[in-house]
Amino acid sequence: MRCEANDERWFDYLSGELSEQERRELETHLASCRSCREELDSLRETWELLGRLPGGVPSAEARTRFQGMLNAYERGQARAPVARGRGPRLIRIAAQLAASVALLLLGGMAGYGMKSAESPLASEEGLTRFLLVVYEVADRLEEIPTERMRETGERYRAWENELTRKGKLLDVARLKLEGAASLSRRAGEPDVSPLHLATDREAITYYWLILARDHEEAVEIANGCPMLDLGSRIELRELETWERA
Amino acid sequence: MANATSSELMARVRDGDVGQLRPIFDRYHGRLFGFFYRLTGNRETSDDLVQDVFFRILKYRHRYRESGDFTVWIYRIARNAWLDDRRAASREPVSDRPDAVPASPDPTPFQNVEQRQEISLLRRALEKLPTDKRELLILSRFQGLKSRQIAEMLDCPLSTVKVRVHRAIKELRQRFLELSKERV
Numbered sequence: 001m002r003c004e005a006n007d008e009r010w011f012d013y014l015s016g017e018l019s020e021q022e023r024r025e026l027e028t029h030l031a032s033c034r035s036c037r038e039e040l041d042s043l044r045e046t047w048e049l050l051g052r053l054p055g056g057v058p059s060a061e062a063r064t065r066f067q068g069m070l071n072a073y074e075r076g077q078a079r080a081p082v083a084r085g086r087g088p089r090l091i092r093i094a095a096q097l098a099a100s101v102a103l104l105l106l107g108g109m110a111g112y113g114m115k116s117a118e119s120p121l122a123s124e125e126g127l128t129r130f131l132l133v134v135y136e137v138a139d140r141l142e143e144i145p146t147e148r149m150r151e152t153g154e155r156y157r158a159w160e161n162e163l164t165r166k167g168k169l170l171d172v173a174r175l176k177l178e179g180a181a182s183l184s185r186r187a188g189e190p191d192v193s194p195l196h197l198a199t200d201r202e203a204i205t206y207y208w209l210i211l212a213r214d215h216e217e218a219v220e221i222a223n224g225c226p227m228l229d230l231g232s233r234i235e236l237r238e239l240e241t242w243e244r245a
Numbered sequence: 246m247a248n249a250t251s252s253e254l255m256a257r258v259r260d261g262d263v264g265q266l267r268p269i270f271d272r273y274h275g276r277l278f279g280f281f282y283r284l285t286g287n288r289e290t291s292d293d294l295v296q297d298v299f300f301r302i303l304k305y306r307h308r309y310r311e312s313g314d315f316t317v318w319i320y321r322i323a324r325n326a327w328l329d330d331r332r333a334a335s336r337e338p339v340s341d342r343p344d345a346v347p348a349s350p351d352p353t354p355f356q357n358v359e360q361r362q363e364i365s366l367l368r369r370a371l372e373k374l375p376t377d378k379r380e381l382l383i384l385s386r387f388q389g390l391k392s393r394q395i396a397e398m399l400d401c402p403l404s405t406v407k408v409r410v411h412r413a414i415k416e417l418r419q420r421f422l423e424l425s426k427e428r429v
């Protein structure tokens with residue numbers, strides 16, 4: 001007959017948590033109780049077997065992804081108050097719906113210029129940077145029913161949240177239609193002329209700078225963007241890396 | 246700064262100095278990875294879950310209270326991340342799930358065949374345990390946690406944790422022996 005009173009002690013015994021006195025008491029008991037000795041032997045064997053279960057090694061990407069997430073968060077935190085309530089319709093809806101800090105962060109990132117020095121050299125960690133550029137016809141978005149916009153906004157929020165959570169979103173910004181200009185040089189003289197981006201024509205309205213393992217993953221990420229469901233088009237470009245002096 | 250406790254660092258993160266999360270990541274990401282890897286047997290999932298834990302820390306940083314045990318706090322977040330992931334995975338089509346029981350995850354050339362088979366059986370035995378028992382065994386065996394901390398994490402009496410660990414070890418043994426017999 002096994003002594004059930006010891007059921008509370010085995011774990012502490014195996015993990016070395018028993019006090020010296022408790023351990024001595026238990027060992028004294030074990031010397032005279034065959035049933036408990038057998039119980040302990042059986043438990044110890046399994047405990048040791050379990051101890052051989054490998055713990056694995058985190059991937060080299062893990063730190064890069066964490067850094068990417070934290071950098072994005074820090075930038076967003078600094079800018080959040082400025083960007084709240086601004087931005088295009090889809091982002092505005094998402095921002096209204098957002099309760100999470102993460103979305104404020106993403107809203108905060110809008111309009112913030114990329115600082116390459118802050119970002120880890122992705123290519124060194126087996127990740128590549130991709131630029132996703134969104135083309136939209138602004139007028140077409142205005143025709144979409146509010147409920148559908150709201151629903152798409154929610155999915156958009158989830159999509160961006162997920163990218164941030166995984167440390168794959170380095171930057172996101174909206175590009176204003178107003179104030180666009182075309183620059184060239186004629187006979188050595190700068191020629192700057194306003195560029196009228198009509199709201200009934202396709203124009204670049206956003207970009208995301210993301211990290212992905214390869215082209216296939218970048219396409220998968222872009223494919224997940226709910227803005228595609230509203231008729232927007234995404235152009236995907238891989239960034240070349242080069243050594244800077 | 247280097248000697249600051251994780252609790253002190255987390256208090257700074259809570260108060261806005263989120264860069265202090267870096268040393269916390271350095272201290273905990275290996276342990277958390279081990280926790281998830283032993284639970285899931287999947288490296289990519291474990292990487293994602295570690296990332297999720299630190300995302301949640303940022304998201305809920307305002308809720309941190311220094312009076313509590315930081316390790317208990319972070320493992321609570323880790324457990325929730327894992328449980329949420331399991332719930333999400335259960336809604337996916339079966340074909341999209343990672344292998345629940347990899348035959349031999351990340352085998353190394355240093356392990357001989359017999360050892361690999363034993364570990365494979367152990368993994369399958371663990372998979373057959375109810376989720377709460379599997380989790381309890383990983384927490385108690387590998388994470389360097391005291392039974393008091395586990396009790397606080399699971400929000401149950403200390404004596405209950407001790408008895409549950411005892412039962413979980415016995416059930417694991419039973420499953421392992423059954424699988425060993427099947428193989429023979």
